[in-house]
Amino acid sequence: MDFTQLGRTGLKVSRLCLGTMNFGPHTSEADAHAIMDAGHDKGINFYDTANGYGGQGHNGRTEEIIGRWFAQGGGRREKTVLATKVYGDMANNWPNSGRLSALSIRRNLDASLKRLQTDYVDLYQFHHVDRNTPWDEIWQALEVAVTQGKVLYVGSSNFAGWHIAQAQAAAEQRNFLGLVSEQSKYSLLTRAIELEVIPAAEHYGLGIIPWSPLAGGLLGGVLGKVEGKRRQQAEAIERHRPQLEQFESLAAELGHQPGDVALAWILAQPAVTAPIIGPRTMDQLDAAERALEVKLDDKALGRLDEIFPGHKTAPEDYAW
Template sequence: MTFAVEAKRQSGEAIVDRVDRPSEHDRFYTQLGRTGLRISRLALGTVNFGGRVEEAEAHRLMDHALTRGINFLDTANMYGWRVYKGYTEEVIGRWLAASPSRRDEVVLATKVGNEMGPGPNDQGLSARHIIAACEASLRRLGTDWIDLYQMHRVDHTSSWDEVWQAMEQLVGQGKIRYVGSSNFAGWNLSAAQESARSRHFLGLASEQCGYNLVMRFPELEVLPAAQAYGIAVLVWSPLHGGLLGGAIRKIAEGTAVKSAQGRAAAALGDRREAIAEYERYCHELGREPAQVGLSWVLSRPGVTGAVIGPRTEEHVDGAITALETPLSEAEIAGLDALFPPVGRGGPAPQAWMS
């Protein structure tokens, strides 16, 4: 139990604390924060659709994931930018249209906020852009509603009254079911929720943040804030762009794709010794590094699920194995020794207090 949750309970304030590690008998599905919506703990991320994964393969990946029980599909209106922005939503829309029953089977999430055009109002979280972007996403996806509409980033130029007015309108029209955030700080979550509470609106159902063994900053404030408000935490980049997926071995073998570029390549320069030790440790455990890294994320208190970005069906199956094969406490302790938490560990301010 977090300090914030305990403080609220002692004050008599009602709070739902459901964003904990799921029980042993219900490891695959969980609730989206304090809502009643059931989602798979693995979300199929679609950032690779378009440019890295061709449309036919993307359709096969979505088929395979759904067959394996993954009912949560995550995208964003800007995805597909290697072809053109909006392309990925169109790919998903054509997949949904090929079998009408699919729309009822999946929990569909997309995002708003990043730049979609050259105009001054083609980005951000103004009421105008939120509503216009939602309409555009609905057209590209070929659906009447979005289950989880996520703000892709904070926009400090738009007030929370404006943001929630737009989201309330979309909920009232039946175009979205829940609202989420992405890349928010802990104080952004608090500000958003207090504003929503004053309007008697549900507010945030989820926060999607980057979190993994080499990027543990969310433990300081984002995770505790989310737990205090009953907000689900969905982790993007659980392997830090492939860095924790056996990067050194793959580079040596000449099979590296994501792990040889982007944030993975940048971090490898500073973390090579620790990553080498990590890969040796995974070998000793008899498990693939990608499975170990993902299992660690899914074991963290406050983490609801993880967004995976597979390029093959084997990647999907490996992620499911990671979910179904949790790490032992001793194995988690071994990983903590390789990648220590920030400061003294745990939430702020205790993490750095003497």
């Protein structure tokens, strides 16, 4: 397994990040524990979760599954760079149970630590921007958490480029490290973050952690498998069929599975730290690992850009 720095920090993380959103709703606890053990065996040290994961009506269940895995010992916690998130409502619309007020951050961080059975989080991420809470309040709450040793680094998720700039300007005024990563939806099919999020992240030294790198499975080799798909996914397949036909044909020509090519493309993007893989099964974990062995040359990367046109960074894509 290859490792890289997380943004401008000295923290080393694996080039694949093990996402846990399926643990609980779709993957049993026993299977989840086996997948996390296998992740360590493969050299994956970067695991991502959120306080809201667990399935409808079961917020926090995924963190509890991870906590019971840590409790087994054997160096599991020590080997893991643990990332979780805060923002979602954790108490059925009761005031101050979600978002990023100082009170919400304090309560939700302590609740996550209890569920995770650990005394600190390596990377604490804002799951969304909170337009109603000033950055001075947010950073003050995180300064307290860092001083207490409960949080080491802070990241964002689903931020626009100007949100990153706003956050970093406020952090700089407080002589605080600020954000070190941004977790965004990014794949060959979804490249909007190339406009402003990636340029902002690169300027401020944030590592990009792409979620849904296979575009909800559309880049995993879906043609001929439309029957039995949910209507929404079947409609997406038909909407993108011309591109998917070219993509799957190119993958076959390169001698690789479509999903391996899609992950290899993400890994080849300079701003990307580690894409999040969300295996439901051990086979899916094994499949993701294959992508690390796929090397795409300039010709293959160029053909992928032709099939899935991306964006030049701002302002070149919309201004002269």
